[in-house]
Amino acid sequence: MLGGGPRVLVVADCDGVADTVTDLRRHGFDPVAVTTGADAMTAHQSVDVVLVDLDLADFDGLTLCRELRATSDVPMIGFASFSELERILALEAGCDDCVEKPYRSRELVARLGALLRRAKVLSPPTITAGELRIHPTLREVRVGDRVVETTRKEFELLHLLASESERLFSRAELLRRVWEYDSVDAEITSLASRTIDTHVSSLRKKLGSPHWIVTVRGVGFRFTDDARADPDAPADEDAEDTEPVDEPAAVTQA
Incomplete structure (x- = not known):
C-alpha cells in the first residue's frame, strides 16, 4: 500500500468480516480484524480508527466501547441493528458514530472518511x-x-x-x-x-x-480491481486512439 492507509481495527465475530476487510483494503485502508474484546483492548493502541460490532459473543459491546474510550481517544464507530435507544447508548458509551446493520459499503467508507477527517488523521484514502x-x-x-x-x-x-x-x-x-x-x-x-x-x-x-x-x-x-497487467492487450474497440482533451469539443455547457 502506497504510503500506508489509515489503520482500521475491525472488532467483530459475525459473518461477513472477511468481506469487510477486503472492501476496506480496496478503498486504501489498512484493516486488521479481531474477534474478541480482549484482543481489541490490546490491538486498539496501534490503529487510527476502531469499528466495533456491538453484538459480540464474548463481551458486551457497550462495555467494550466504554473501556476503549476510558483508555484512548481513538475514533470509534459502532455497528449493530440499532433502535433509537441503542444508538443513544452507543454514543454515550464512547462511539463517535453508529452504522446500522446490514450496512452498505459506500456508507461505511464515507463515514470512516468523515470521521478520520474530523480527527485530522488523513485526507481521502489512497x-x-x-x-x-x-x-x-x-x-x-x-x-x-x-x-x-x-x-x-x-x-x-x-x-x-x-x-x-x-x-x-x-x-x-x-x-x-x-x-x-x-x-x-x-x-x-x-x-x-x-x-x-x-x-x-x-x-x-x-x-x-x-x-x-x-x-x-x-x-x-x-x-474492477481484478486486473491483469498486460501491456500487450488490445485497446477497447469502442475507443479512439487519439490523445484526449479535458473538455468535450463538440458539446456546450447546459
Missing part, C-alpha cells in the same frame, strides 16, 4: 487495486513503482470509477460528475460519448492494461 495506486491528495497514479502521468479529467474519471467500484456509471452520469454538466440530455450524451471513450482508451494505455476499466456495452463503465 485507493489500491493490485499494483494500481490512486492517491487523491497528491493527485498521483502509480502502477507498481511507475508514475502514470494523467490529464486533469483522466485523473478525475479514474478516481471516480475506482472510488465507487461497485457502481456502473452511465455516460450521462460521467458527464455530470467529471465534466460538471448541470443537465445532460440524449443529444449531449451522444455528442460526448466519443470523448469519454477516448479518455478511457488513453487511461488504459497509460495504465498498461485495459482490464481495470470495464466497458458494459450500451450502458457505461465500471472499475
